Amino acid sequence: MSKGNRVSLNILVYAVALASMPLVGFTNEPPTSLDAGIFSKDQAKAGKRLYKQHCKSCHEGSYFKPVLLAWRGEPLSTFFELMTSAMPENDPGSLKHDQYTDILAHILNISGYTRGEKPLNSTTFSAITIDKPASK
Numbered sequence: 001m002s003k004g005n006r007v008s009l010n011i012l013v014y015a016v017a018l019a020s021m022p023l024v025g026f027t028n029e030p031p032t033s034l035d036a037g038i039f040s041k042d043q044a045k046a047g048k049r050l051y052k053q054h055c056k057s058c059h060e061g062s063y064f065k066p067v068l069l070a071w072r073g074e075p076l077s078t079f080f081e082l083m084t085s086a087m088p089e090n091d092p093g094s095l096k097h098d099q100y101t102d103i104l105a106h107i108l109n110i111s112g113y114t115r116g117e118k119p120l121n122s123t124t125f126s127a128i129t130i131d132k133p134a135s136k
């Protein structure tokens with residue numbers, strides 16, 4: 001085998017290994033729990049501002065804790081899809097995907113879920129099961 005071939009084979013092996021890694025990071029397993037520190041403090045702060053503008057007129061913050069408990073056992077992706085397609089009720093689906101994601105971080109924050117270092121990543125939502133915060 002010539003040197004050039006070996007180099008391109010190495011690149012191929014590397015590309016295959018990279019493609020099979022989880023999307024969230026190179027070392028971490030993707031999260032499966034809502035309480036695994038899946039959102040960041042800064043993101044929740046950004047979400048709070050958006051929440052005030054788009055949701056607060058109809059929902060007090062305390063609305064969401066029991067709602068999330070009622071959703072226990074369901075994938076987070078299902079909840080997120082409902083939220084993005086049905087809310088705000090007076091203008092459904094009107095926000096950007098990232099804005100809904102930030103609002104979800106705020107909702108998790110005020111409902112007592114654990115904060116983490118990284119912001120929410122919606123590509124992981126289907127693997128995350130809604131559960132209750134361990135602290136409660």
Ligand code: HEC
Pocket residue numbers: 051054055056057058059067082083087088089090103
């Ligand atoms: C104009 C009023 C209004 C606004 C604004 C609004 N909602 Fe709602 N929302 C409702 C009503 C009405 C319901 C259904 C009430 C119920 O079943 O308790 C609801 C239900 C929900 C539910 C529970 C769904 C379920 O079936 O468990 C979530 C989550 C939710 N809203 C999130 C949001 C978010 C996030 C925003 C802001 C982007 C928002 N809402 C803005 C009126 C509104």
